[in-house]
Amino acid sequence: MSTTNERKTRKRMRGVPVHHDELKKPHTVWLTGTTWRWLQLSAKDSNTSVGEFLEKLVRSEIDKD
Secondary structure, eight states: OOOHHHHHHSOOOTTSOSSSSSOOOOOOOOOOHHHHHHHHHHHHHTTSOHHHHHHHHHHHHHHHO
C-alpha cells in the first residue's frame, strides 16, 4: 500500500491498479446495521473508505498465514 504522498503523485489510469497488485471489482455483502456503522466509523478513523478498510483488514489476515 502506498502512502498518502505517493498516492497523490501517481497518475490514475483506467484498468491499472493503484494501491494493490490487481484491480478491484464490486461485490455484495450483507451486514447488520451495527456492523456497517462500526465499519464506517473505523474507516473514518483510518481516513479511508469502507472498501479500502476491509481490503486492509482481510489482507492483514491473509498475510498471517
